Amino acid sequence: MPDTITLQVTRYRPDADGPPTLQEYVVPLREEWAVLDGLNYIKDQLDGTLSFRWSCRMGICGSCGMTVNGDPALTCGTFLTDYAPGPVRVEPLANFPVIRDLVVEIDDFMRKLPEVKPWLVREDGEALDDVEFLQTPAEMDEYKQYSMCINCMLCYAACPVYGLEPDFLGPAAIALAQRYNLDSRDQGAHQRLDVLATAEGIWACTYVGECTTACPKGVDPAGAIQRYKLTAATRTLRSFLMPWRAR
């Protein structure tokens, strides 16, 4: 194993002129080093002006998503040795406006998220008695997978539809809506239907499936969306056939 590896890192400064450029840095190649450790080495030892986000370095806070050799990835969980002998290209996540270097703007997602009402809706209002809403492990399994989303945005970076159609609600937001729809304690499914079953919602997705491939937490947003298409379509059909029972 060689003892160094080259990182080609996107640099972009909005206050200077010009589009992003790639800058090369040579960093030590160590077995336990993630790409993020390489970036921190650059920041601490070579060039303090490089900007990127990170915090937990254990794959749970969702801040360190970048494009590594063309694939969206969490840099704290992607190891340099897997790319040896290099070079490794580290770019900002695709499909998002770039603020600076490796930092992208995710305001769009933050605006869309509340629209799908990702919280527990109770029609009886909120009565906090001294007991929990019962939920069996099997009922929890219905939505558990979709509750694992860390909002890392890798799925948005992987989805070509989102790149082409910025109004698309996108994989994670829909998966999170499904997380609540499928929760036995929730009663808000019909409210979310109005947001989800739209041209910018589930119907924009053409089932590319890359969101699921990119997801580091096994959320399977593609599956969530397809499942929801079936639900929405059958509900629509039912409201045609039995308008009196429709909501």
Next chain:
Amino acid sequence: MADHDVVVVGGGGAGLRAAIAILQTDPRLDVAVVSKVYPMRSHTVSAEGGAAAVIAAGDTLDEHAYDTVSGSDWLSDQDAVEAFVAEAPRELLQLEHWGCPWSRMPDGEVAVRAFGGMKKMRTWFAADKTGFHLLHTLFQTSLQYEQITRYDEWYVTTLLVDENRVHGVVGIELATGRIEAITGRAVVLCTGGCGRVFPFTTNGNIKTGDGMALAYRAGAPLKDMEFVQYHPTGLPFTGILITEAARAEGGWLLNKDGYRYLQDYDLGTPSPEPVLRSMELGPRDRLSQAFVHEQEKGNTVDTPYGPVVYLDLRHLGAGVIDSKLPFVRELCLQYERIDPVHELIPVRPVQHYMMGGVHTDIDGATGLPGLYAAGEVACVSINGANRLGSNSLPELLVFGRRAGIAAAGFAATDRRGPGHAVQAQAADEHRRLERDLLARRDGRERIADVRTDMQHTMEGSAGIYRDTETLVKGADRLRELRERFGKATIEDDSRAFNTELVAALELGFMLDVAETIVACALRREESRGAHQRTDFPRRDDARLLAHSLVTRDPTGSPRVGYLPVTITRWPPGERVYGR
């Protein structure tokens, strides 16, 4: 200048709970939540094991209180502990009603697990991603409140204080570099801990003690800063935490000979099944200290990243590991490339939690009118000299809520807006930051080097074991480091997302916090809980059953005093584990 009724600094568990509590108290209030990262990136997200609250049949509030008090080595305030254990169950139920996916029993009721130092099974959990689910539940719930204005990725640099009252904060919008005052009738600090003061920590990059330093600089005292928790099981190199739940489910700690060494340290006798408050389920301070003794005896294994012992989960089998500890397996596979189903996990003690923090009363009020604090940044104190695992998450909720209610009350009684003096202060801060950004380009040192030296200084002088000599040396080193920091350079002059500027501001805060830790540790001439002085190995209740309170004197140096501990029902006694 943006004006709100209450400004909450921090979007972690404590901050979000406080913000919601404010609106539950008075929905007409206008709340700002300012956070240097998007709320769901806050470090609460990484908590794994669980949250303690009495719910199971056969458990009582008194037992939870006693475990907490004895775990704290009697340094906690017992009125606070009583309030805490009484309100914790309701808070966790509230989370359940907001959708938190607590792990369940077959009949659908919430399940509980064992945890270190707890005499009963009372730790609620969401597999081993409790903090993640808790934080996302709170964040998503908070999205329905339109009265909350979020300042995501805004970095707070100072508190605005005039006429002995807090009026808001000054923050930098990271994306643009815009500097602006965010004012309010009350400010709630929920900025989390300061683990990054140490080199080897389970804490994320954002845990730099900002809030502690903000309060300290504004004149509010810090409390019990010498009590730094080391967690016995961190992965070498990364410091990633292997949750205590791994031991609660039955994991063993083995030294290099495969021997369950905890039996040699008055922690009980080994048995195949986990026994509450015994062996691996002893408190963290005692377990971490036992490691140091094993190391001195030559019973640890050397690795490139320091000595380790082993955590053995193999006998639990894939079934238990995958259902109860899936994240542990995921982390081990990814970061150590080992599979705990078949292999031993190398672990060593790692800095984990700050018992000390901004001094508050039972309602989160600090000494400074209008300033409240909750969460890891605060010291109420329920944790005393040693926090029990799984008490922190309920603490965020209970005291986040209490601080929110108190702040809402304060904001409602006093509706005066900020005056000229406050605006002048904001302008001063603006100028100071401009200077940092533009005029520090030709310094001689890197911020990162000063930070690294500070971290090693802290480990050397205020680690698991301390003595006068190392502490005095540490204090001297910190003074030098402060000078070097004054001359350090900020190469980056961009206004957009200038992380080097943020790193410099954070380092400034950390140096303050580090100084208070060392000063308090030096003054406390006894050993209690996580504070172990080799030169004063005994607990000294006659002199030091008291909280240290540290304030900044006019020269900028820490000055330490003491405040008596509140004892209600449990007079100081011996901490007994495994007997």
Next chain:
Amino acid sequence: MAKRSSSEAVAWLLFSAGGVVSALLAPILLLLFGVIFPLGVLAPPEHAHMEAVLRHPLTQVVLLGLCVLSLLHWAHRFRYALHEGLQLKRLRAPINLLCYGGAIAGSLWAAVVVFG
């Protein structure tokens, strides 16, 4: 935010139904009539046999269903391919007309032929 769209739901249901029937039946039919018979691997069926099969009412219904649904399947997918693949979103209306109009015209033609 746009409003809930039931036409999209219907289009998607038809697209899916078309996807299933075409996936079930198109490969074998194309294999037989497009490849195996033309290449002479097997002898094509006699005209009489073909007519007997094709005149059977059940066959007629299945064939028509296959044609209509498959065309709707095409229309839906092709529309998306034009919108996204070629980034022709501006031309939404004419594209929809082309696709669904084409599918309807094709369906009529198929109906006339199959039952003719």
Next chain:
Amino acid sequence: MTANQADVRRYRPRTSVFWWVHRRSYLLFVLRELSCVFVAWFVVYLVLLVAAAHRGSDSYQQFLEWSSRPWMVVLNLVALAFVVLHAITWFTLAPKAMVVRLQGRPLPARMVAGGHFAAWAVASAVVAWIVLGGW
């Protein structure tokens, strides 16, 4: 440093028209989507066949001759490849959208897909049996 001083210029990368050539998985996706064109062609071909058969034995023979011209065979081979691609992707992906329950428990997607492939085999066998005169 006020809001107007701080430049907030974002770099907005454009998605190129040829975004789908850059990744194997995208290319596969585009091919999958294009399969619909051949599904449409299949319908046209089928209707022509039926029309020819209905017009009588002669025109049926003419159709058969037309269909064995080399370019027709090539076209149909390509079309066959695409409809097979369509069938495979459809039967692997579609089951992910539905949750099939057996005695209250969701079946794994792989088994649902297996069911679809079995149905495909049966349908093909039935068609072949009918066409080849078993009926």
